[in-house]
Amino acid sequence: MLPLPLVPSPAHIEVSGDAPLPLTGAGITGDPDAAAHLRTLIAARTGLDLPEGDDIVLAVTDGGPAESYRLEVSATGIRITGADAAGLFYGVQTLGQLVRRDGERWVVPSVRIDDAPRFAYRGVMLDVARHFHDVATVRAYVDRAASLKLNVLHLHLSDDQGWRLELRSRPALTARGSTTAVDGAPGGFYTQGDYRAIVDYAASRHLTVVPEFDMPGHTHAVGLAYPDLAEAPVTDVITEGSTPVAGEAYTGTAVGFSSLRVHDEATYAFVRDVFGELSELTPGPWLHFGGDESLGTAPEDFALFVARASAIIADLGKTPMAWHEAGAVARLAPGTVGQYWGFVTPTDAAPHHTRAIAERGGRVVLSPADAIYLDMKPTADSPLGLTWANGATSLERAYAWEPSAVIAGLPEDAILGVEAPLWTETVATLADIDALAFPRIAAAAEIAWSPADGTERTWESFRTRVGGLGPLWTTLGIRFPALEEVPWTT
Numbered sequence: 001m002l003p004l005p006l007v008p009s010p011a012h013i014e015v016s017g018d019a020p021l022p023l024t025g026a027g028i029t030g031d032p033d034a035a036a037h038l039r040t041l042i043a044a045r046t047g048l049d050l051p052e053g054d055d056i057v058l059a060v061t062d063g064g065p066a067e068s069y070r071l072e073v074s075a076t077g078i079r080i081t082g083a084d085a086a087g088l089f090y091g092v093q094t095l096g097q098l099v100r101r102d103g104e105r106w107v108v109p110s111v112r113i114d115d116a117p118r119f120a121y122r123g124v125m126l127d128v129a130r131h132f133h134d135v136a137t138v139r140a141y142v143d144r145a146a147s148l149k150l151n152v153l154h155l156h157l158s159d160d161q162g163w164r165l166e167l168r169s170r171p172a173l174t175a176r177g178s179t180t181a182v183d184g185a186p187g188g189f190y191t192q193g194d195y196r197a198i199v200d201y202a203a204s205r206h207l208t209v210v211p212e213f214d215m216p217g218h219t220h221a222v223g224l225a226y227p228d229l230a231e232a233p234v235t236d237v238i239t240e241g242s243t244p245v246a247g248e249a250y251t252g253t254a255v256g257f258s259s260l261r262v263h264d265e266a267t268y269a270f271v272r273d274v275f276g277e278l279s280e281l282t283p284g285p286w287l288h289f290g291g292d293e294s295l296g297t298a299p300e301d302f303a304l305f306v307a308r309a310s311a312i313i314a315d316l317g318k319t320p321m322a323w324h325e326a327g328a329v330a331r332l333a334p335g336t337v338g339q340y341w342g343f344v345t346p347t348d349a350a351p352h353h354t355r356a357i358a359e360r361g362g363r364v365v366l367s368p369a370d371a372i373y374l375d376m377k378p379t380a381d382s383p384l385g386l387t388w389a390n391g392a393t394s395l396e397r398a399y400a401w402e403p404s405a406v407i408a409g410l411p412e413d414a415i416l417g418v419e420a421p422l423w424t425e426t427v428a429t430l431a432d433i434d435a436l437a438f439p440r441i442a443a444a445a446e447i448a449w450s451p452a453d454g455t456e457r458t459w460e461s462f463r464t465r466v467g468g469l470g471p472l473w474t475t476l477g478i479r480f481p482a483l484e485e486v487p488w489t490t
């Protein structure tokens, strides 16, 4: 028998021999938020408008781990109980994946599922700097992530190509630093109202926003607004991409050439302003300050900057977060969360820096680039995407890695979770996002959620279950590529 099309695979599932529950006319009662999400999902999938009634009961009950739920389906009814609102929401998502056609009817198979996440942090990142993505696109991506039980939206809000969040303390950042994007594509920025709308929308789907202002490198756009804060571009580090010119908007894709002025006190006034304001706008615990690829910043200057920037964020009462390079800095603020973006089989000092972060009490988010960088081409002939992380990344490669095996000597409890970044050098629209993120985002979700030793945690089961989700994704408007690795249900 084919496995049920559930991704991520639940922790425990029992399929009973009972008849399935017919959905037509089934009434919903209980938690109003969960009921609204379920009605929307069922309507999108089936066209049915489920009435009020006692057939499907949705409730939050005390007990059980955070984000856990139980889903019971029998021939006469459905009951979903969540240990909290997020757990109940995830039970609703699971129910949505179970709905299937049976002749003329829509039905739900009789099952009992007890489910809870492996990792607390299950993220996606969207780069809105290389190409700007408007609020509607971000909401659509939040919906996609939430449907796979992902719970963090990391927004890469600044880079050489643009600064994408309006700040009252530093209005020139967006007035002068947001007008364009890669290849001269239209720029853009979020007003504070836009950003709050994103945060609220994400929260309504149980995602926490982790905003990032990348520093001290990746800051050419800061120099458009505040020339006195920026060093001249260091062009001899550029191996690929066009050459930047100080004071002119950068529309190329080179990295590593820009730096803030590390020895100037005005730089730290700037850091305090931008993260202070970001802190007020952001309810979540983490503020990401980047720290990657500062190739044009001398190591001792990088260390000085990282120590001060991380301390400024910690003083705001937030947990600093940074890419793993920050682990090279002995005076990194204790407790800073590190984000590993090396390869599944490390090739450089990245594991050393990541372990150093954990030794200072920080936990680690794993984003191995050759597995879950969603901006890598899924196949060599894909028109979108990059190839620097070991060539094209197949769905199988996105799936076939184990978080606890990436960094030798890193204890499992030091791993906060897993995040799949989507850098947007080649990604301009929601259709582009779908074409690269799907179906590999499902691999990231399963690695982040499902127990490592589950019976369905195999490539064969996963590719079959992903194939079974094709009809649901189609009805939700997701334009996923029909990769040949997957036996798609049509």
Ligand code: ACM
Pocket (backbone or CB within 6 Å): 292, 293, 323, 341
């Ligand atoms: C990165 O990919 N530069 C974090």
